[in-house]
Amino acid sequence: xxxxxxxxxxxxxxxxxxxxxxxxxxxxxxxxxxxxxxxxxxxxxxxxxxxxxxxxxxxxxxxxxxxxxxxxxxxxxxxxxxxxxxxxxxxxxxxxxxxxxxxxxxxxxxxxxxxxxxxxxxxxxxxxxxxxxxxxxxxxxxxxxxxxxxxxxxxxxxxxxxxxxxxxxxxxxxxxxxxxxxxxxxxxxxxxxxxxxxxxxxxxxxxxxxxxxxxxxxxxxxxxxxxxxxxxxxxxxxxxxxxxxxxxxxxxxxxxxxxxxxxxxxxxxxxxxxxxxxxxxx
Numbered sequence: 010x011x012x013x014x015x016x017x018x019x020x021x022x023x024x025x026x027x028x029x030x031x032x033x034x035x036x037x038x039x040x041x042x043x044x045x046x047x048x049x050x051x052x053x054x055x056x057x058x059x060x061x062x063x064x065x066x067x068x069x070x071x072x073x074x075x076x077x078x079x080x081x082x083x084x085x086x087x088x089x090x091x092x093x094x095x096x097x098x099x100x101x102x103x104x105x106x107x108x109x110x111x112x113x114x115x116x117x118x119x120x121x122x123x124x125x126x127x128x129x130x131x132x133x134x135x136x137x138x139x140x141x142x143x144x145x146x147x148x149x150x151x152x153x154x155x156x157x158x159x160x161x162x163x164x165x166x167x168x169x170x171x172x173x174x175x176x177x178x179x180x181x182x183x184x185x186x187x188x189x190x191x192x193x194x195x196x197x198x199x200x201x202x203x204x205x206x207x208x209x210x211x212x213x214x215x216x217x218x219x220x221x222x223x224x225x226x227x228x229x230x231x232x233x234x235x236x237x238x239x240x241x242x243x244x245x246x247x248x249x250x251x252x253x254x255x256x257x258x259x260x261x262x263x264x265x266x267x268x269x270x271x272x273x274x275x276x277x278x279x280x281x282x283x284x285x286x287x288x289x290x291x
Contacts, residue, residue: 048109050116059130060114060184062121064090069192070126076195077129082106082114087123115184130182131194133201134171136211140198142170143290145212146283147219147242149205149254150178151275156246158189159276165193167283173200173208173240206257212240219258221250222282224272226263230282233262234289241282243275 054060058079061070068091070076081096081103088096088105096103111125139145146164151157157180164172179201180186187194202208209219218235221242226233242258244250255261264273264281273281 046117048112048117050119051114054127057130058127059182059187060125060127061187062111062115062119062125062184063188063191064122064124065192066187066190066194067091067124067126069195070128070187073195075131079127079129080104081124081126082111083125084108084111084123091124119184120188125184131199133199136173136200136202136208138198139171139200139215143238144169144283144286145171145173145217145240146279147173147205147209147212147240148175148179149242149244149250150175151243151245152178152180153246154180154183154186155189156274156276158186158191158194160243160279161186161190161193161197163276163280163283165196167280167287169197169283171198171200173202175205176201176203205251206253209240209242209254209257213259218260221255221258221261222264222278223250223255223261224263226261228260228262229265230262231265231285231289233260234286237290239286239290241279241286243279243282246275 061067064087067081070078071091078101080101081099083091083093083096083103084106093099093103096105108121108123111121111123112119114125115121144167146160146169148157148160151160151174161172182194212219215238216236217238217240219240219242220230220233221244222230223244242250242254244254250258250261264278266273272278
């Protein structure tokens with residue numbers, strides 16, 4: 010590429026502009042210089058609140074009538090991108106800030122895109138609130154918030170009616186989980202149970218076929234489907250499904266992977282399995 014000022018320098022190339030735009034989006038509009046000092050996350054919110062950040066995450070929270078937001082920090086750029094003409098018109102306190110002000114709470118590694126809200130966590134529902142959904146996801150001690158957030162995003166994309174987790178050994182609602190979910194947290198019911206085996210039994214009574222994903226499952230997933238209500242059950246990274254869960258599900262099945270790698274990250278496996286189930290259910 011020419012360095013002739015009349016023809017443009019590499020700094021002004023199309024790709025350089027894209028890279029600068031990406032950095033500015035990360036920080037809500039302010040340039041992100043390489044010399045920018047790294048900031049550790051600050052103390053968590055008080056009074057049981059959660060911090061949610063990122064444009065998609067906050068927009069979904071604003072649009073959710075069940076979400077009670079207490080306060081907002083937002084840059085001018087993010088305010089415009091969220092389509093909020095007047096911060097004073099919001100039903101909660103909102104403060105116009107610089108990106109570094111949000112960094113002090115989230116840490117500089119968080120991709121907050123210039124907006125953060127503090128809100129009350131959504132209340133998990135009981136299993137009897139499941140309704141008439143024909144597809145649900147069940148997580149057996151999947152604890153990584155990035156994975157759970159990505160699973161939520163796929164679940165909403167493929168029309169799952171609920172995500173079922175145990176009260177213990179499951180990640181709590183957090184900014185990391187919500188950011189990974191990219192707004193999906195506001196669009197799906199979260200059902201919390203005390204005993205997963207008992208919950209699977211209740212799903213059987215409700216007409217669900219429960220299928221546990223296992224890389225060594227005896228049959229391919231697509232050849233396992235039956236009935237018109239399916240619950241996919243996924244285990245934690247590494248250890249997979251617990252023995253009691255394996256003994257309780259209707260069937261164990263594997264994803265057919267002809268390549269040299271025979272397993273996927275749990276969030277990727279969830280997306281592939283959801284696609285297959287949705288095609289079966291129509």
